[in-house]
Amino acid sequence: MWYGETHYFKIKRDTLDYLAISSMGGFDPKVMVYDDFYTLVDRNDDVDPNSRGAIYTSGKNFYCQFYADRDRYYYFGVKPALSGATGTTTIRCVIDNFHVSDYSKLVSGINAVKNGRIYYKDYTNLSYYISIGAAQWNKLGQVQIRHRGAGDRTDLTLNLFYDKDSIVAYTSKHWLKGWSIWYNDYYFQDMVMSERLKTVMHEFGHTLGMAEFSGWDYCESYDNVMVQGIRSISKLGPADIAVYRKLWG
Numbered sequence: 196m197w198y199g200e201t202h203y204f205k206i207k208r209d210t211l212d213y214l215a216i217s218s219m220g221g222f223d224p225k226v227m228v229y230d231d232f233y234t235l236v237d238r239n240d241d242v243d244p245n246s247r248g249a250i251y252t253s254g255k256n257f258y259c260q261f262y263a264d265r266d267r268y269y270y271f272g273v274k275p276a277l278s279g280a281t282g283t284t285t286i287r288c289v290i291d292n293f294h295v296s297d298y299s300k301l302v303s304g305i306n307a308v309k310n311g312r313i314y315y316k317d318y319t320n321l322s323y324y325i326s327i328g329a330a331q332w333n334k335l336g337q338v339q340i341r342h343r344g345a346g347d348r349t350d351l352t353l354n355l356f357y358d359k360d361s362i363v364a365y366t367s368k369h370w371l372k373g374w375s376i377w378y379n380d381y382y383f384q385d386m387v388m389s390e391r392l393k394t395v396m397h398e399f400g401h402t403l404g405m406a407e408f409s410g411w412d413y414c415e416s417y418d419n420v421m422v423q424g425i426r427s428i429s430k431l432g433p434a435d436i437a438v439y440r441k442l443w444g
């Protein structure tokens with residue numbers, strides 16, 4: 196049940212980040228966040244004390260954390276529980292890219308980047324996913340992963356293989372042949388679009404210098420493409436972005 200007037204706020208940013216919106220004050224407010232297609236992105240009422248929201252606020256206040264694509268509007272509808280409520284509630288929106296594991300575990304120490312570029316040569320039939328996957332990382336702005344044009348060097352080759360006894364994909368750096376990514380068609384044939392895209396983004400993440408985001412004693416949230424496994428994800432997660440920013444600015 197909703198009471199009182201809804202107040203709307205909007206925000207648009209020119210960098211891609213996770214944003215956290217929270218309230219502090221009275222009214223027991225609730226929040227709904229919409230994108231510019233009026234699709235509900237997230238909503239929250241009271242703050243779970245065990246959630247990340249506890250670092251921002253508490254109790255009857257709200258907390259939402261969401262992926263905010265660059266150059267798009269997001270609308271927050273904030274509604275107090277009490278009609279005719281008076282006084283003040285502070286609404287705060289901050290950049291909130293974060294990881295919970297030690298940074299040293301999330302980076303590999305090597306990458307395929309030269310002068311802010313990775314030029315790849317594509318021997319697969321996955322160019323649709325590869326171009327979208329590269330574009331998701333490229334939105335972060337510091338490194339551009341691009342299809343090799345005439346006269347460009349080749350930093351990375353993209354390849355298909357078929358092996359029912361192997362893993363879904365892997366990235367390797369050969370001492371002579373350089374960087375390559377291998378996608379296993381045994382799995383790709385049966386994967387849905389967002390699973391293919393997630394895997395493409397994951398392997399590109401390795402060429403950007405990221406390690407696996409899970410191990411025997413640590414794990415980032417499953418929103419992150421750098422956490423291993425076949426999952427449906429079409430955008431980067433908060434730790435993907437946080438580690439990229441620490442590596443590349």
Ligand SMILES: [Zn+2]
Pocket residue numbers: 397401406407423
């Ligand atoms: Zn991996």
